[in-house]
Amino acid sequence: MAKEKKHEFAVRLLGEYCKGCRLCISVCEAGKIAIDPAPNERGIQTARLLRHRRCSGCLRCTAICPEAAIEIDRLETDQTGAQNDERPRQRNGIIPEKHG
Numbered sequence: 223m224a225k226e227k228k229h230e231f232a233v234r235l236l237g238e239y240c241k242g243c244r245l246c247i248s249v250c251e252a253g254k255i256a257i258d259p260a261p262n263e264r265g266i267q268t269a270r271l272l273r274h275r276r277c278s279g280c281l282r283c284t285a286i287c288p289e290a291a292i293e294i295d296r297l298e299t300d301q302t303g304a305q306n307d308e309r310p311r312q313r314n315g316i317i318p319e320k321h322g
């Protein structure tokens with residue numbers, strides 16, 4: 223019997239690019255993104271990820287971020303719970319075609 227696969231998504235936030243505009247927070251229905259209360263060395267309160275929230279992979283955050291500061295990776299999980307990293311999505315959510 224073929225293994226049943228489900229997808230999970232890993233979010234990566236590139237803090238060095240974030241300017242704290244909060245657009246990503248406004249579109250994330252999963253509540254995965256929040257603003258860091260502590261300003262960074264540039265005095266900017268950047269976006270940060272909430273570990274206990276689950277990303278649905280909707281890609282709205284990557285689409286709206288003007289700084290291309292968010293990357294989403296799709297992870298494939300089989301019934302054993304093992305995870306295989308799939309090809310990472312490019313910044314701004316464009317998914318490269320899988321070859322081979």
Ligand code: SF4
Pocket residue numbers: 231233249250251252253254255276277278279280281282283284294
């Ligand atoms: S891909 Fe969707 S659910 Fe995941 S962090 Fe971005 S907006 Fe939220």
Ligand code: SF4
Pocket residue numbers: 235239240241242243244245246247268269286287288289290291292
């Ligand atoms: S949309 Fe981009 S630049 Fe704006 S707060 Fe989110 S990660 Fe930072």
